[in-house]
Amino acid sequence: MSGKKISIITTVFRGKDLIVPLIERIEANLVGFDNYEIILVDDHCPERSWQIIERLAKNNSKIKGIKLSRNFGQQIAMSAGMRFASGDMIVLLDGDLQNPPENIPIIIAKLEEGFDLVYTTSKTRNNWIDEITSKLFWFFIIDILKIDMIKNQLMMKGLSKRILNHYNSYDEHIRIVAGIVYDIGLNSTSIEIVNERRTSGKSNYNFMKRLNLMIDIVLTLSTKPLSYLINFSFISLFLTAIVGGWNIFSRFLYPDNQPPGYMTLLLAICFFGSATLFVLGIIGKYLSNIYQEVRRRPLFIVENAANLSQYE
Numbered sequence: 001m002s003g004k005k006i007s008i009i010t011t012v013f014r015g016k017d018l019i020v021p022l023i024e025r026i027e028a029n030l031v032g033f034d035n036y037e038i039i040l041v042d043d044h045c046p047e048r049s050w051q052i053i054e055r056l057a058k059n060n061s062k063i064k065g066i067k068l069s070r071n072f073g074q075q076i077a078m079s080a081g082m083r084f085a086s087g088d089m090i091v092l093l094d095g096d097l098q099n100p101p102e103n104i105p106i107i108i109a110k111l112e113e114g115f116d117l118v119y120t121t122s123k124t125r126n127n128w129i130d131e132i133t134s135k136l137f138w139f140f141i142i143d144i145l146k147i148d149m150i151k152n153q154l155m156m157k158g159l160s161k162r163i164l165n166h167y168n169s170y171d172e173h174i175r176i177v178a179g180i181v182y183d184i185g186l187n188s189t190s191i192e193i194v195n196e197r198r199t200s201g202k203s204n205y206n207f208m209k210r211l212n213l214m215i216d217i218v219l220t221l222s223t224k225p226l227s228y229l230i231n232f233s234f235i236s237l238f239l240t241a242i243v244g245g246w247n248i249f250s251r252f253l254y255p256d257n258q259p260p261g262y263m264t265l266l267l268a269i270c271f272f273g274s275a276t277l278f279v280l281g282i283i284g285k286y287l288s289n290i291y292q293e294v295r296r297r298p299l300f301i302v303e304n305a306a307n308l309s310q311y312e
Contacts, residue, residue, distance in 0.1 A: 006036040006108060007087030010095040011077040013042075016049040018097055023056060023063065025101040033108075039085060040095070042067040043077040050304065057306035065306035075175045078155070083168055084308060090159040092177070099156035103193050107158035110189055117181055117188035118158030119150045122195035149182050150190050157181065176216055232275070 008026055012019060023038065030036050042050045042065065053065035066080055078092060089111045093099040103120060110118045125131040138151050155177065159167070166184045 003035065004088035004112075005086065006030070006033055007039060007085035007090045008036065008104065009039045009041070009078060009081035009085060009090060009092050011041045011043050011074050011081070012049045012053070012095045013045045013071070013074070013077070014047055015096050016045065016047040016052055018095065019049060019052050019056070022095060022097055022101070025097070026104065029101050029104045037062050037064055037085070037087060039064045039066065039081045041065075041077045041081040043074065044068050044071040054306050061307055063306075064308055065304075066302055066308065067304040068302060074155075075177055076173075078177055079167075079175050080302070082159075082164060085164060088161045090161075090164050091157070092159070093156040094154075098196050099154055100193065100196055103156065103191070106191060107156075110191065111158050111160055114187065115158075115189045116160040116163045116186040117184075119188065119190035120154045120156040120193045121150060121152040121190050122154055122193050123152055124195040124197070127197070147182075149178065150188075153178060153190070154193075154195060156193070160186075162186065174216055179216075232279075 008030075010022065019040070026038055040053050040056075040063065042053055044067070050065070050067045053063075053067070057063045057065050064084070066084060068077060068080060072080075082090065082092075089108055091104055091107050093101065093104075099120070107118045107120070123131070125134050134152065141147050141149060142151060157177075159181070163181065163184060163186060166186075167180055170180050170183075
């Protein structure tokens, strides 16, 4: 096998019963690779996962743990692991065993072929609701916004050292792993895998979290929503002019049959009031992202660490 070092990075949140099986399956698929590290990022899990990570790290120097001071979310937690990774080839995967570790050797083989970025894709999600929302998400990203991303991609990815260095140079706080690696570009490929359904615990992504993740991806990758809003405003103005002109014309054409106009007025107020709120919401989200960036707060704060010399 190649003498290059491999870094496996995963996040832990409400999945303490999966940590040991996860490590066992990862190590089983790293047989023949002597130079590797497994980085577990505890995103301030409320289930006392850190004690398990510390115990594993104490018994195995190749296992490294990072405990964040609060829950920063999966995207930043994964970024924290990437900040401390020292490998030449990096593999990211979810900690709930839905991304099968059995695909790690395939990803490593693709990286050794010279690819800088290896995507994994799958149409299988945890349940039918996730599958429907995933289809809608990718339809919106690819077909509506015309963003040329790899469809149905998972968190599980392989990165070269070059991609890792570029990734760590990105300073923004609104971080989406898929968005940043897409922006970096370089030489990439994809492999299709079977994403396993969750067998233990409960998914941390409810509908609103998925929606917020989608919004962040859209706003960090494209300004097209603003262009759509401008077009929408012109269409609304055009329709308003037509309706207004018709009302003036009908007043002269049918002077004795004019309805009171209460419903027309009510519908107009509701429509344009909702449209205004929608436009302000999109603009407000962009401004919110700008505000997050200009404050320049730390991306994450490490509370504790295991087998990381920087914190020992």
